[in-house]
Amino acid sequence: MEIIVRGKNIKVAPNVQQLTREKLAKFERFNLKMTRVEVDYSEIRNPRVHDKDLCEVTVHLKGHFVKAHAASLDPVAALDLVIDKVEHQLTRLKEKKVDRSHPRRRRSAPPPALDDWVEEPMSPAGAAGTADATGNGHAQIVRTKQFAAKPMAVEEAALQMDLVGHDFYLFMNAESGRAAVLYRRRDGHLGLIEAVG
Numbered sequence: 001m002e003i004i005v006r007g008k009n010i011k012v013a014p015n016v017q018q019l020t021r022e023k024l025a026k027f028e029r030f031n032l033k034m035t036r037v038e039v040d041y042s043e044i045r046n047p048r049v050h051d052k053d054l055c056e057v058t059v060h061l062k063g064h065f066v067k068a069h070a071a072s073l074d075p076v077a078a079l080d081l082v083i084d085k086v087e088h089q090l091t092r093l094k095e096k097k098v099d100r101s102h103p104r105r106r107r108s109a110p111p112p113a114l115d116d117w118v119e120e121p122m123s124p125a126g127a128a129g130t131a132d133a134t135g136n137g138h139a140q141i142v143r144t145k146q147f148a149a150k151p152m153a154v155e156e157a158a159l160q161m162d163l164v165g166h167d168f169y170l171f172m173n174a175e176s177g178r179a180a181v182l183y184r185r186r187d188g189h190l191g192l193i194e195a196v197g
Contacts, residue, residue, distance in 0.1 A: 001027070001034045008042035016041070016075050023083055027059065030090045032097075036060040041075050055082045059090070066090060066163050089163055096159065149179070157182045158190060 003024050005017045012020075024037050038058045044051070051071040055078035059066040066089045070081035151174040152160070161169035161182055168183040173194060180194040 001025075002036045003039070004036065005039045006041070008040050010041060010043050012041050012075070016079075019076060020079060023079065024057070027086070027090065030094055032090060032094060033062040034059055035062065039079075041078075044071060051078070053078045055079045057082050057086050059086060061093075064093065064160060064163060066093065068165065085165075089165070093159075093163060151177070154180075154182065154192060 003021050005012060005020050020039050024039065027034060027037065037060070040056045040058075042054045042056070044054055049071075051073055053073065053075045054069060054071045055075060056069040057067070066086055068082050068085035068089065070078050070085060072078040072081055149170065149172045151172040153174050157169050157171040157173075157180070160171070161167075161184070168181055170179070170181050172178070173180040176194060178195045180192060183191045183193070185191050
């Protein structure tokens with residue numbers, strides 16, 4: 001397993017790099033075919049933020065990835081916090097893999113049927129924008145991400161969404177070949193939005 005430690009706009013001390021590698025090497029006990037672990041340290045440059053040191057960890061597995069971040073007063077404390085989050089996600093992933101290979105050992109209820117995941121289109125009244133700090137009534141794009149979307153089943157997209165800890169997940173639906181967004185509804189079920197045309 002390759003461990004990459006980087007600093008975004010900061011220099012990571014050699015002792016922090018060494019400690020990071022030692023702590024992340026323990027992830028191998030999960031036996032989940034990890035290929036690479038990326039650790040990014042950065043500093044939040046906002047005088048109102050108390051926990052300025054940010055640590056972001058991305059674990060690349062075969063067919064999946066797990067991502068988490070945490071902030072604290074120093075980089076090592078942030079690392080410890082993010083390791084707890086990643087270990088929790090890796091434990092959940094391992095349990096799901098065991099549940100799939102041993103169906104009688106299922107601990108949780110099965111996910112809702114796919115028919116229950118599809119939600120009716122939202123009315124234009126529910127799509128109101130938010131105002132930005134300048135008060136001109138338009139939200140600003142403050143971050144842009146790009147990623148390679150591989151075709152996958154809706155069930156796999158739901159698993160990926162849980163692993164990254166987001167309330168939505170953009171993917172290519174393997175059944176339809178279209179771009180789709182899976183999202184978590186307020187009632188706890190999932191919704192699916194799919195591009196047409």
